Amino acid sequence: MIITEPQVTPTGLYNMSQAAKALEIDRHTLARYAANGDIKFRVRKVSKQKLVTGSEIIKCWKTMYL
Secondary structure: OOOOOOOOOOOOEEEHHHHHHHHOOOHHHHHHHHHHOOOOOEEOOOOOOEEEEHHHHHHHHHHHHO
C-alpha cells in the first residue's frame, strides 16, 4: 500500500487492475479487500466487468493506511 493518497479522479471508473495499480497492491489483495467489504465494486451489466470509483479507492486507502 502506498504512503501517499492515490492519484485518481474521484468520479472516474477503474477496473480491478487499475485500482490495484493505484493502490500499489496485487490484484489478489484487492480481491480479498473486496471480499471483506473494504472496497465496493460495481459490475457492468453488459461485459460483467468489475469497476470501482476513484472515491471508493481513496476511501479504501484511508481505512487501510490511516
